[in-house]
Amino acid sequence: MRLLDDPNRLLPADPATRRVAAALHDTVRDHPIVSPHGHVDPRLVLDDLPFPDPAHLLIVPDHYVLRMLHANGVPLDRLGRGEPVDPREIWREFASRWHLFAGTPVRAWLEETFRSVFGLTEHPDTANADEQYDAVQAWIDAPGSRPRALVESFDIEVLATTDDPVDDLAAHQALRDDPTFSRHVLPTFRPDRFLDPSAPVWRTAVTELEDAGGVDCGTAAGLIRALEARREHFRACGATATDTSTIDPWTVRLEPSELERVHRDALAGTVSPDDAAAYRAHMLWELARMSSEDGLVMQLHPGVVRNHHGGTLARYGADTGHDIPTATTFTQPLRQMLEDFGTHPAFRLVLFTVDETTFSREIAPLAGFYPSVYAGAPWWFLDSPNGIRRFREAVTDSAGFYKTSGFIDDTRAFLSIPARHDVSRRTDAGWLAELVVTGRLGTEEATRIATDLVGVIPRTAFRLPGAPA
Amino acid sequence: MRLLDDPNRLLPADPATRRVAAALHDTVRDHPIVSPHGHVDPRLVLDDLPFPDPAHLLIVPDHYVLRMLHANGVPLDRLGRGEPVDPREIWREFASRWHLFAGTPVRAWLEETFRSVFGLTEHPDTANADEQYDAVQAWIDAPGSRPRALVESFDIEVLATTDDPVDDLAAHQALRDDPTFSRHVLPTFRPDRFLDPSAPVWRTAVTELEDAGGVDCGTAAGLIRALEARREHFRACGATATDTSTIDPWTVRLEPSELERVHRDALAGTVSPDDAAAYRAHMLWELARMSSEDGLVMQLHPGVVRNHHGGTLARYGADTGHDIPTATTFTQPLRQMLEDFGTHPAFRLVLFTVDETTFSREIAPLAGFYPSVYAGAPWWFLDSPNGIRRFREAVTDSAGFYKTSGFIDDTRAFLSIPARHDVSRRTDAGWLAELVVTGRLGTEEATRIATDLVGVIPRTAFRLPGAPA
Amino acid sequence: MRLLDDPNRLLPADPATRRVAAALHDTVRDHPIVSPHGHVDPRLVLDDLPFPDPAHLLIVPDHYVLRMLHANGVPLDRLGRGEPVDPREIWREFASRWHLFAGTPVRAWLEETFRSVFGLTEHPDTANADEQYDAVQAWIDAPGSRPRALVESFDIEVLATTDDPVDDLAAHQALRDDPTFSRHVLPTFRPDRFLDPSAPVWRTAVTELEDAGGVDCGTAAGLIRALEARREHFRACGATATDTSTIDPWTVRLEPSELERVHRDALAGTVSPDDAAAYRAHMLWELARMSSEDGLVMQLHPGVVRNHHGGTLARYGADTGHDIPTATTFTQPLRQMLEDFGTHPAFRLVLFTVDETTFSREIAPLAGFYPSVYAGAPWWFLDSPNGIRRFREAVTDSAGFYKTSGFIDDTRAFLSIPARHDVSRRTDAGWLAELVVTGRLGTEEATRIATDLVGVIPRTAFRLPGAPA
Known part of the structure; x- marks a missing residue:
């Protein structure tokens, strides 16, 4: 399945309201981001090192993602929170359960990240798990991804x-x-x-x-x-x-x-x-x-x-x-x-x-x-x-x-x-x-x-x- | 900015629903008002005296208005709740902060009052504060305003x-x-x-x-x-x-x-x-x-x-x-x-x-x-x-x-x-x-x-x- | 008044959303019913006896219906919960108060039952109470109603x-x-x-x-x-x-x-x-x-x-x-x-x-x-x-x-x-x-x-x- 890419996503369904909303969104979409509260480590920015592998970039540290996988039967062990696990295996657990996130905000955030940041076009699934893992790793390795x-x-x-x-x-x-x-x-x-x-x-x-x-x-x-x-x-x-x-x-x-x-x-x-x-x-x-x-x-x-x-x-x-x-x-x-x-x-x-x-x-x-x-x-x-x-x-x-x-x-x-x-x-x-x-x-x-x-x-x-x- | 005057205001955005709603509203818009609970002083009606100045008509006694101004940094002193204040000054405080009421029910009530009762056409602002004050005072002084x-x-x-x-x-x-x-x-x-x-x-x-x-x-x-x-x-x-x-x-x-x-x-x-x-x-x-x-x-x-x-x-x-x-x-x-x-x-x-x-x-x-x-x-x-x-x-x-x-x-x-x-x-x-x-x-x-x-x-x-x- | 029969009932008003919803509903409307929690008596199915009269089919045992009638002044006595009451009288109490259910889920359930199960076409009212009572009784007596x-x-x-x-x-x-x-x-x-x-x-x-x-x-x-x-x-x-x-x-x-x-x-x-x-x-x-x-x-x-x-x-x-x-x-x-x-x-x-x-x-x-x-x-x-x-x-x-x-x-x-x-x-x-x-x-x-x-x-x-x- 292709990732969604609706330019009017999240705007009201009613056509007249959507037109007004789209115009309002256009006026602010490119404003700089002001983030007055968050949990990014300042050393991440100071040291400017590449991110680790795809699983440790997107899955292991994100308790929103972990909790949904855990709620659906994946032990935290298999998600890298106990003994070390091959990050590619973690990615496969995640990719095969993409449907669990349907309708959630996590899905919306991930989908936009996959599309806008990584340039991917497909939903994660069992078949493309390894290919997408490699694509995200290649993105991590690029200098513009620091x-x-x-x-x-x-x-x-x-x-x-x-x-x-x-x-x-x-x-x-x-x-x-x-x-x-x-x-x-x-x-x-x-x-x-x-x-x-x-x-x-x-x-x-x-x-x-x-x-x-x-x-x-x-x-x-x-x-x-x-x-x-x-x-x-x-x-x-x-x-x-x-x-x-x-x-x-x-x-x-x-x-x-x-x-x-x-x-x-x-x-x-x-x-x-x-x-x-x-x-x-x-x-x-x-x-x-x-x-x-x-x-x-x-x-x-x-x-x-x-x-x-x-x-x-x-x-x-x-x-x-x-x-x-x-x-x-x-x-x-x-x-x-x-x-x-x-x-x-x-x-x-x-x-x-x-x-x-x-x-x-x-x-x-x-x-x-x-x-x-x-x-x-x-x-x-x-x-x-x-x-x-x-x-x-x-x-x-x-x-x-x-x-x-x-x-x-x-x-x-x-x-x-x-x-x-x-x-x-x-x-x-x-x-x-x-x-x-x-x-x-x-x-x-x-x-x-x-x-x-x-x-x-x-x-x-x-x-x-x-x-x- | 001109006061809004949408005949379909507050009706649903969906056109088909709006048509039905407008027809329903039309059947009741002119029914007499039955007000089974309120806080109007009966002596107001009995004595039938003119209202005081615009500030004491609309701002000083209305705790909905006062609280929003106070919440945005105007002390109650400057709103006539302590020592007496020139009512025109109170009006100016209010007029310069009209934007604070955007989206609130107070805005909707005031806007309709300004338009339907006073016959004004502009939102209050710093520039028109004195002019609108005078217009409201003139309305107060008219016999039909008792x-x-x-x-x-x-x-x-x-x-x-x-x-x-x-x-x-x-x-x-x-x-x-x-x-x-x-x-x-x-x-x-x-x-x-x-x-x-x-x-x-x-x-x-x-x-x-x-x-x-x-x-x-x-x-x-x-x-x-x-x-x-x-x-x-x-x-x-x-x-x-x-x-x-x-x-x-x-x-x-x-x-x-x-x-x-x-x-x-x-x-x-x-x-x-x-x-x-x-x-x-x-x-x-x-x-x-x-x-x-x-x-x-x-x-x-x-x-x-x-x-x-x-x-x-x-x-x-x-x-x-x-x-x-x-x-x-x-x-x-x-x-x-x-x-x-x-x-x-x-x-x-x-x-x-x-x-x-x-x-x-x-x-x-x-x-x-x-x-x-x-x-x-x-x-x-x-x-x-x-x-x-x-x-x-x-x-x-x-x-x-x-x-x-x-x-x-x-x-x-x-x-x-x-x-x-x-x-x-x-x-x-x-x-x-x-x-x-x-x-x-x-x-x-x-x-x-x-x-x-x-x-x-x-x-x-x-x-x-x-x-x- | 005729019973409503809108094929798009309960679907969103916005036309585009309604089209998608109608298609989704079409794919599941005829799926078998899985009812994992309810209060039907298994002996009802085992004994397969005909239902009693219309009042004891739809009104007396349904606390959703009873409570609304009671809330509007009908004592439970008159609804068959005390001494026995002629079921036709109970039906009349109900039929004359159909307007009380407007907008409630009980109305939606009853309306669909009246239309789809009994094949009736009119809202219950005082005038048609006896006629509808007889029609429901005839339905009860049919073999396909066991x-x-x-x-x-x-x-x-x-x-x-x-x-x-x-x-x-x-x-x-x-x-x-x-x-x-x-x-x-x-x-x-x-x-x-x-x-x-x-x-x-x-x-x-x-x-x-x-x-x-x-x-x-x-x-x-x-x-x-x-x-x-x-x-x-x-x-x-x-x-x-x-x-x-x-x-x-x-x-x-x-x-x-x-x-x-x-x-x-x-x-x-x-x-x-x-x-x-x-x-x-x-x-x-x-x-x-x-x-x-x-x-x-x-x-x-x-x-x-x-x-x-x-x-x-x-x-x-x-x-x-x-x-x-x-x-x-x-x-x-x-x-x-x-x-x-x-x-x-x-x-x-x-x-x-x-x-x-x-x-x-x-x-x-x-x-x-x-x-x-x-x-x-x-x-x-x-x-x-x-x-x-x-x-x-x-x-x-x-x-x-x-x-x-x-x-x-x-x-x-x-x-x-x-x-x-x-x-x-x-x-x-x-x-x-x-x-x-x-x-x-x-x-x-x-x-x-x-x-x-x-x-x-x-x-x-x-x-x-x-x-x-």
Whole structure:
């Protein structure tokens, strides 16, 4: 079967609406990519080495692909997550199960990558698996396929990474200092492992932070000072944002003495579950407080149960496809944080969710009152044409377009970045076209909004280079 | 930019569906307006004074408009909610930020008001702000712009207001007694401040009720008798309904002795949070019991966290844009109430929600079994073309059309009433047309339903003048 | 009014999409019906007696019809659920209220039954009630209207029933042994009344199980062995699945001694609510454990508050229209079960919900990782064209098509089975056509998926006769 190549793909079916949408998409299709949140390793760009084989380029590291194959009976062993496997065998497993991805966003991203990046014309299948594997390998080996060349050919102007507070950010610094590289690769401060004092990683994290920053973290106040110092380092290296993913977004303010008591218990390994939860909620509040002082934009990604299947975690590690969403609520949990910082001019909070019931019920109403709050684009499980369409319909009523974040690709699958942004641009063009055709928006205004959605809106929400003053 | 004026606005894009929808809309567009729930002050109609300036007509009192401006960085101070501000300055703030409302229902309402009521032709912007301000002021000053003239020209046949139990309803009485005024302005009994005995307003409310009704409220039984007496007064003045908005809809039956104990504690200022919650749930049950006896239709609007931002409340008061929805559930909370009154022939309960997940999950199934329960039209945050469309799709399956309430404008923005009802008529016409074009409904039956939705359905649900016997 | 007879009914309105959808529907419209979950009594097919009168064929036993009439003021007494009522009177009540069903799935099913099965041409109404009653009675009396003839003319290849563990399955056996009957009528093991040791029915159930199986159920271990033995009997009689409906899907593992203690308390009538809940959660875990051993597919239907109105239950019994959905969650509740059996090759779990928020948030992500988990088709309150459409949109992103269950009619309304399956086929054809027209799927692949959705997909999910090895 031939790969699809419909120039009107993802635009509304109604002919009149499609014409308007196609025109809107045309005005933004070639705008540079602004990617304010993702998981590309900065060393990939710095070192500029060729990608590994096709399986390790497209399948093994992409938990979207892995999970669907696993769900349909392919053990992770056969997908290179246990003992090493011949990458050609992994590719064959994938190619023979292409039909499983029908109708999914993964299919759309892969199809565009196969067609536009590799120049292939056929769907993967059992018969062509080896031939396509070789073709992708040949593409990998070509000089124009190195990461820096792709940053240019993909026209990625801003690429935010996700980084541990103790990271020295040497790769980011080196890229900033390189006069031949004009793109922005920005670090993002991700302090998650410092938040839950009952997690096994917490004490290691605290020790590493002491080593990295030279600040005594024997007290909570010390830990907070150390985190502030690292944020300063991140800002100096170009960071404009932080990111935090907790199971829920509760925030509280503990009394200093209470906070210190829990911190001591945690260092002693005797922290109770309730105290740990309170400490985490307080630390979320502290992160908001810091954002209101240093101006780093706070991203919040709550509501995911990480590593749902302990057996898979034990055998194959994290990020193996079994992070599962759960019901989420923001209105009451965020109350203390927003009471204290919600109207602070320097504070900015971008709310993401994997529970789409919160779009119309909580996120849009919060973004529609608090100057600090922005509605984050659909994230994970919802980052599809359908999810983006539902997001716009649910959020526009109360928050409009200008309190949304702009598109977030949130990916470590480097090759999929252009395809993902194009899906978003097409879907937003379709939504704007619906508003035009139903008499709710003029063409001129729709064109301005389509353009703002890929430029001024994400630049403003994330305080990126190029944002209006 | 010129204001949009598409005669097919808000009708489906598909041409065949649009033709059917336009015909359906044509049959109902000029029907009189029945408004069974809203917040217009009856004295506005009684006194028939001119509206104040343009800013205090359209911006300052409308929390939909205020919240969007505030969310985009305009302090409430600059919008006339703190110290007095030159209304022309407020208008300029608004006019320069018209783009923020793109795609929102507020835009649709304002656009129709600007075009149909004021006869303007341009979108507000910085350049035309003063000119449009003057034009609106000139409209205000014209004799045909007085409230009573507008009630006639808008063809508002029934207008329900929202009133405190201690209100003497003199304005309603005067309008009833005026032989030159043939429209129905009906009071609605809103006893919210009597429900939560831990709220600071409760004791004041009880004292005022004693003064108004001459019934000793030192006991819960006395308070209940006093409320019953006030309901009787409301009924005598034309009321057909009550309205209650609590954070959740839990109902319980307390033992009389337990109820009296909590009442005494509350009067003494020593009520515990748990007791207060139980008292409130019992009082909700009592209100249902009263409705089953006096036949006043009970409206329930739960699920809103009022005054989310304490700092804004303290500085600018309530109704300043930071009431935020929260997750809501009805099935278990209403069980005691529906066990006792759900099949009572005189009882009627209209359920509203700001959590649209309850449309298909709870409200439609409850309305699809209990003769007393009606699915209330989309309310706040959901009172948009998209929200109404989702409501119909989610609710029709289990409740059909005849167990829904008909449209509710729920507004204090008097000028927006016709625009809001027209949005609803257009959206319902679109939904009915979809059913016709997909072979689910004949045109003749769709026409009957469209007509019933603006007449017999709200009149029946709210027991309004003109309801079938 | 004439009954509608649009050959394109339920297909998308857009002409291009409709053409694709009609072609897809044409390829599957005459495929045999595979019904893996329903409530038809096997004795209906075995005894092959004529149906009773029209009211007892279409109205009295169908809680979808009853609830809508009841919701609109017809007491169940007048619908034959109390004292016997002349069936012609029941029919008249129904015929005069046909408009109440406008837009509902019940209307679509009945309309197709009236047209295709009875050959009627007019909507029921007051004027034609007696005439249509007589026509349906004449149809009932014809030899071709006997259940077995209908199984053939409806082309029902597989019909799964729902059966109590103590059932001897004699009817199923007799049908298997009948050489003149080539269809599959399969029992389904439904152990619900053995799960909650605090329910009044539990002790009776345990006693009956002891009598039926000859295993001492004085211990939990004995009860578990007895259930295992009955499952073996069900498997021998052709069962491929079990079904369980609990208020929530929590699973835990109790220590054996703890389990036995609760079991003893339950037999003694002294079980506490918390212990009963823990016992139920443990038994759900045991049922999963058994499925992982005997390969019976486990169906889970949580989230329904049964018999919401106690007064109606007391007077008219269960299944009288007042089972009401409630908010449901799967991610945390299923964790213990999926930890232990989620990747077990013999285990299979089909998740159904009446809370559609779980489609994109939990069910699709779980089915998109665990090889054992399948996303069950929309069930009850959601088993409509709109509900099915929303299901596909919400679930396809994370689970594709091949981890869904295929359509489930879940009905005791035998005559509605073909209409229900056709609604599903039309709606799925419409969804696939949308994917084709928006460039996401080729026609060839869409045709294969449409075919798989009515054949290999349900056969695989439920391990039915004809499933691929």
